[in-house]
Amino acid sequence: MRWRDPVFVGLILALTPIAAASEETGVSVRDAWVRETPRGVAMTAGYMVLQNKTSRPQVLVAARSSGFETVTIHRTIAKEGMTGMEHAPQIELLPNASLLFAPGGYHLMLSNPKRTLRAGDRVDITLEFRGGLVLPVAYEVRK
Amino acid sequence: MMTTVVLAAILGAVLLAAVYRENGSRAILLPDQVMTLFPAPKPLAAFVFIDHENRVFDLSRLKGKWSFLFFGYTHCPDICPTTLATLARAHENIAKSRAGAKDVQFVFISVDPNRDTAGKLRQYVTYFDAAFLGVTGDNAQLGNLAGQLGVAYQLAITPGIENYPVYHTTAVFLVDPRARYHAVFAPPLDAEGISKRFKVLRELEGPKAT
Numbered sequence: 001m002r003w004r005d006p007v008f009v010g011l012i013l014a015l016t017p018i019a020a021a022s023e024e025t026g027v028s029v030r031d032a033w034v035r036e037t038p039r040g041v042a043m044t045a046g047y048m049v050l051q052n053k054t055s056r057p058q059v060l061v062a063a064r065s066s067g068f069e070t071v072t073i074h075r076t077i078a079k080e081g082m083t084g085m086e087h088a089p090q091i092e093l094l095p096n097a098s099l100l101f102a103p104g105g106y107h108l109m110l111s112n113p114k115r116t117l118r119a120g121d122r123v124d125i126t127l128e129f130r131g132g133l134v135l136p137v138a139y140e141v142r143k
Numbered sequence: 144m145m146t147t148v149v150l151a152a153i154l155g156a157v158l159l160a161a162v163y164r165e166n167g168s169r170a171i172l173l174p175d176q177v178m179t180l181f182p183a184p185k186p187l188a189a190f191v192f193i194d195h196e197n198r199v200f201d202l203s204r205l206k207g208k209w210s211f212l213f214f215g216y217t218h219c220p221d222i223c224p225t226t227l228a229t230l231a232r233a234h235e236n237i238a239k240s241r242a243g244a245k246d247v248q249f250v251f252i253s254v255d256p257n258r259d260t261a262g263k264l265r266q267y268v269t270y271f272d273a274a275f276l277g278v279t280g281d282n283a284q285l286g287n288l289a290g291q292l293g294v295a296y297q298l299a300i301t302p303g304i305e306n307y308p309v310y311h312t313t314a315v316f317l318v319d320p321r322a323r324y325h326a327v328f329a330p331p332l333d334a335e336g337i338s339k340r341f342k343v344l345r346e347l348e349g350p351k352a353t
Contacts, residue, residue, distance in 0.1 A: 043219065044224070082296065083222055083330075107221050111220075111306050
């Protein structure tokens with residue numbers, strides 16, 4: 001009997017919490033990338049599509065990474081004919097909606113990378129939501 | 144209303160495409176959202192900057208070439224690298240055209256001279272395109288050229304904060320080979336939009352602009 005196969009049962013037990021967690025939270029990220037930096041440059045930005053497939057709002061409150069001195073949720077804004085940035089302390093994701101982090105809009109401002117980022121590298125950033133949901137995301141460095 | 148705007152934009156693009164020919168003898172430019180052309184280009188007055196090789200960059204360096212000018216700062220994580228990457232692609236497009244890019248230069252003007260030294264600027268601009276120039280100057284000189292082009296900028300310097308933000312105009316300014324402010328490209332910018340219009344403009348202005 002297949003169910004008695006300890007390896008098979010072990011596999012199911014191992015996979016169950018992951019499947020449950022993602023179904024329960026329903027918050028995911030796709031197309032996550034970080035802009036490659038010129039050597040010696042202190043700042044770059046991270047972009048992604050944040051998806052909330054749950055039926056309630058989700059609030060992004062912080063982003064952290066050991067690869068940078070600071071990670072801040074930012075938004076590029078227009079002000080008196082100029083463009084600048086403002087800190088976005090929290091971003092609410094509507095139920096069953098996506099939010100685009102893209103050049104010229106929302107972005108993760110990443111300061112003082114611990115190493116020079118080259119296209120193809122991977123950067124790990126953890127997104128934290130209100131209520132304790134934590135989402136680790138792998139960002140691809142792109143030119 | 145929206146439909147009319149979209150239709151007008153599509154029509155504009157079609158007309159521009161229709162009149163634009165690499166080897167055509169006649170071309171016309173129609174006003175659109177991407178590029179604003181000045182019927183009477185404005186001659187620029189003297190200014191003095193230092194470029195990323197520590198050479199003087201003054202009004203004379205704008206003569207004999209078409210110059211694309213962009214104001215920003217290297218600690219800028221979003222708009223500046225996005226715009227410089229777009230301009231690098233526009234440069235590539237122009238270089239591939241029949242007339243090439245020998246008479247074209249791209250100049251990144253840092254409004255943040257405290258942090259952007261010549262060395263920093265060199266590393267920064269040449270990363271996007273080996274031919275790009277990075278320049279900066281003191282506040283009086285930056286204010287001088289910014290004022291002539293209608294550029295606004297504001298450094299939000301906060302004591303103790305190393306990564307202070309800077310507010311700045313993000314349009315790209317086109318200065319003709321007679322050092323006259325000739326046109327402006329409004330954001331959001333795309334490389335094709337810039338290079339197509341520039342090639343037509345250069346063809347039209349070529350003989351009289353130099």
